[in-house]
Amino acid sequence: MNVRWLLPLVAAPVAQVAYAAQYMTIEQAQRAAFPDANAFAAIALDKAASGVPAAPPGWSPKVWQARAGERSLGWLLVDQVIGKSELITYAVAIDSRGALISVEVLEYRESHGGEIRLAGWRKQFVGKTAADAVELNKDIRNISGATLSCRHVTEGVQRLLLAGREILRRDGSEIPAHGNG
Amino acid sequence: MATVESADPVTPKRARCDAGHAIFRRARPLLGTLVEVRCEGVDSARAARACDAAFGEVAAIHRLMSFHEAGSDLDALHRACPGTPVRVDARTRDVLALAIRIASVSDGSFDPTVAAQQVAWGFLPRPASPWSPDPRADWRDIHLVGSDRVCLSRPLWIDLGGIAKGFAVDRAVEILLQAGAVQVCVNAGGDLRIAGERAELVFLHAHAGSDAGAVIELANAAVAGSSGSGSRRRIGSHLFGPHVHGKSRAPVSTQARVSVVAPTCIVADALTKVVLSGDDANSSRVLERFGAQGCIHDAGSKLLLLGVVA
Numbered sequence: 001m002n003v004r005w006l007l008p009l010v011a012a013p014v015a016q017v018a019y020a021a022q023y024m025t026i027e028q029a030q031r032a033a034f035p036d037a038n039a040f041a042a043i044a045l046d047k048a049a050s051g052v053p054a055a056p057p058g059w060s061p062k063v064w065q066a067r068a069g070e071r072s073l074g075w076l077l078v079d080q081v082i083g084k085s086e087l088i089t090y091a092v093a094i095d096s097r098g099a100l101i102s103v104e105v106l107e108y109r110e111s112h113g114g115e116i117r118l119a120g121w122r123k124q125f126v127g128k129t130a131a132d133a134v135e136l137n138k139d140i141r142n143i144s145g146a147t148l149s150c151r152h153v154t155e156g157v158q159r160l161l162l163a164g165r166e167i168l169r170r171d172g173s174e175i176p177a178h179g180n181g
Numbered sequence: 182m183a184t185v186e187s188a189d190p191v192t193p194k195r196a197r198c199d200a201g202h203a204i205f206r207r208a209r210p211l212l213g214t215l216v217e218v219r220c221e222g223v224d225s226a227r228a229a230r231a232c233d234a235a236f237g238e239v240a241a242i243h244r245l246m247s248f249h250e251a252g253s254d255l256d257a258l259h260r261a262c263p264g265t266p267v268r269v270d271a272r273t274r275d276v277l278a279l280a281i282r283i284a285s286v287s288d289g290s291f292d293p294t295v296a297a298q299q300v301a302w303g304f305l306p307r308p309a310s311p312w313s314p315d316p317r318a319d320w321r322d323i324h325l326v327g328s329d330r331v332c333l334s335r336p337l338w339i340d341l342g343g344i345a346k347g348f349a350v351d352r353a354v355e356i357l358l359q360a361g362a363v364q365v366c367v368n369a370g371g372d373l374r375i376a377g378e379r380a381e382l383v384f385l386h387a388h389a390g391s392d393a394g395a396v397i398e399l400a401n402a403a404v405a406g407s408s409g410s411g412s413r414r415r416i417g418s419h420l421f422g423p424h425v426h427g428k429s430r431a432p433v434s435t436q437a438r439v440s441v442v443a444p445t446c447i448v449a450d451a452l453t454k455v456v457l458s459g460d461d462a463n464s465s466r467v468l469e470r471f472g473a474q475g476c477i478h479d480a481g482s483k484l485l486l487l488g489v490v491a
Contacts, residue, residue, distance in 0.1 A: 001444045002380060002400040003474060005489060021217070023208045032229065090210075105208035105215060142383040144371045144404045144440060150210035157210075 020109035026062075026078055026091065033093030033101050034066035034073050041065045043075070045163060046170075052162045054155075061160060063167065072096050075167060077160040078106065081152035086110050090153055092160040098168045103157055207232045211239050212346055214370025218353060221377070222363030231360030235353035235367070242352060245270050246345040248296065248338075249306050255339055258331060259310035266330040276341055276348050276447070277323060277331060283344075283451045284320035284427065287467045290458040291451055292320045292427030296340035302432070304423040305340060312336035320427070343424075347405055347450025350374050354446075367446075374403035374446040385440045387478035395440075395476060395484060403446035407453035408438035426458045433457050436480040443473035461487060 024032070030040050043063040052059075061079040065072055074095040081088050088108050093101035205228035208217040216239055218232050247253040254273040261267045269277075280293040297314035299305040315322075318337035326332050346369050353367040354374050364377030375381050380400040387394045397404065407424065415421075421432040439456040443449035448471050456464045456475045468475050468488030475487040 001402040001442070001472060002398075003402050003442045004380075004398040005474075005476070005486065006382075006396040006398060021206060021208070023206050023217075088215075103209060105210065108208060108215065142366060142368060142373055142375070142381055144368075144373055144383055144385050144406050150213065150215050153210040153215070 020107075022107045024091070024104055024106045026064075026076075026106065029078070029091040029093070029104050029106060030064060030066065030076050032104070033076055033091070036068050037066035037073050038069065039067040040076070041067060043167065043171075045077075045167070052159050052166070055159060059159070061163060063163075065171075066093075072171075074101065075164055077163060079156050079160055081156045083152050088153055090156065092157055092164070094161065094164040096168075098161075098165050100157075100161065103153075105153070205229070205232065207236070209236050211236065212243055212349060212369055216349075216353075216370070217366075217368045218357065219366045220357045220360075220362035220364070223361045227360055228362070231357050231362065234360075235356045238352045238356055239349045239369070242272060242345060242349040245273050246276060246341045246348075248340050248342060249308055251309065254331075255341065256309065258333060259308045259312075259338055261333070263312070263333050263336050266326045266332040268329055269331050271329060272348070272352070273341075274325060274329060274331065276345055277339075278325055279348075279447060280341065280344055280451065281320055281323060281325070283448075283455070283467075283471075286470050287427070287455045287458075288463065289319060289428040290426065290455045290460065290463060290467070291343070292425075293339050293341060293344065294319050294323070294337045295425035295427055295430065296338035298425045298430050298432075299340060299423060300338065302421050302423075305342075308338055310336075310338065314338050343407075343454050344447055344451045346370075346372050347403070347446035347448070350403065350446035350450075372403075372405040372446055372450055374449075375399050376401055385476065385478075387438060387484075394478075397442065399442065402442055402444060403449045404440055404442045405446060405449035405453050406438060406440045407457050424454060424457050427454075433459055438478045440476045440478075441468070441473055442475070443471055448473060456487060461485070464488075 041064060043065050045061060045063050061077045064076045066074050066076060074093060076091055076093050078089065078091045086108065089106040091104050091106055095101055204219060204221050205225055206217065206219045208215050218235050220228050220231065244250065245254050248255055250256065254269040257267050283291045296305055300307050314337045315335040318335035322333055322335040322337055324332045324334060350367045350369050350372055351374060354365050354376050357365045358376055364379050366373060366375045366381065378400065380398045383397050383399055383404055385395045385397060385406065424433045426433050437457065439453050441449045441452045441456060443452060452468060452471060452473050455467050456477065464475060465487045474489045477485040
């Protein structure tokens with residue numbers, strides 16, 4: 001174990017503490033959930049008919065149907081939730097019977113900035129060990145103490161599962177005749 | 182009072198990963214938070230499989246050690262008649278063994294049986310247990326029997342919430358290293374572990390919603406944080422946080438936020454509860470026993486380091 005403490009004299013506010021990370025693209029999420037698919041067709045989710053209760057205003061998940069030839073393998077639904085200060089984009093994959101395959105976070109970002117950088121506030125740190133060996137402009141990827149909430153994601157996943165059930169009821173596992181993909 | 186000290190300075194090294202092996206990051210909602218894994222040094226197909234396995238292990242640990250979910254090992258223990266050995270998963274046994282050891286070394290400041298108070302104060306739901314906890318019961322009433330059974334000698338409720346998350350992080354890190362990754366970070370809502378030769382920077386938030394904090398540079402180490410301020414409840418005329426002093430069974434201060442650095446995340450996670458209990462001399466002794474260091478951010482965002490060797 002190696003540890004070095006780089007401490008400010010007092011815990012002074014840092015100019016821009018925010019965090020952003022992209023984990024997967026939509027395409028990567030599609031391939032990961034449906035490795036056997038040879039096409040992903042965008043599907044319009046009819047909100048009025050979706051029958052999803054407690055959907056927030058402006059709720060409009062993107063939906064793709066995974067296909068292998070003429071066969072439907074399932075759907076990938078991509079949605080965003082907004083927490084106190086964070087925006088989380090996530091993907092839910094369900095199979096052709098409506099069962100959950102996976103939940104993946106695609107992107108996480110604090111709604112007010114980019115990643116933490118040391119440059120602007122390194123002068124707050126004292127002691128000879130603080131500034132000289134620290135790589136300036138090096139991103140701080142790791143944050144401890146700011147517990148990221150997943151309550152909104154959990155609620156969002158429930159909504160997407162209901163939406164998936166509606167799509168299944170509407171289209172069955174057939175390729176829709178008028179898919180707009 | 183803030184002090185600046187340097188312990189065992191480390192030189193940041195370049196990761197020994199091939200240029201073709203990009204950084205691979207994934208995140209999923211697990212353990213009531215977002216769990217992020219990052220690995221370097223393996224190709225993306227192998228990294229994807231390893232991340233799937235790591236997330237699967239985290240989910241399995243959650244199911245085994247959940248306080249209130251039916252079918253967990255703790256559920257089985259809470260339903261069993263005291264004195265009856267109950268078969269548990271090897272991982273649950275390992276976590277209980279370390280919990281008992283930390284309770285012993287900390288003279289009970291950390292005690293996994295404080296769930297009785299957490300239920301009474303409304304921080305945990307009442308488990309499906311036919312018993313109410315014996316007020317005299319503590320960690321000494323948890324007995325490991327053979328290699329796969331646990332026996333409670335008094336009616337009590339065990340909560341591993343203060344330790345299982347760290348264990349899940351450690352297991353995920355081990356899976357990623359076994360898959361060949363050379364630089365790994367697993368972060369479960371702020372409890373994180375970094376493995377690999379390259380030192381990484383970690384920002385320690387002083388308080389939720391605040392931009393104040395400290396920065397540490399870590400290589401092959403874990404850090405965990407605890408604070409009660411975000412979830413206080415008013416009971417009578419007092420504000421109670423979710424953390425309970427293992428010995429006095431009184432609520433610990435909700436003003437401080439603590440961070441602990443340790444070789445493993447399970448130890449870091451558990452020792453945050455020792456440091457939060459407020460006896461700094463005892464905390465320093467316990468931190469030293471486990472090769473750990475701690476940092477207390479008080480309400481005024483002043484910093485105090487514990488167990489840091491100059």
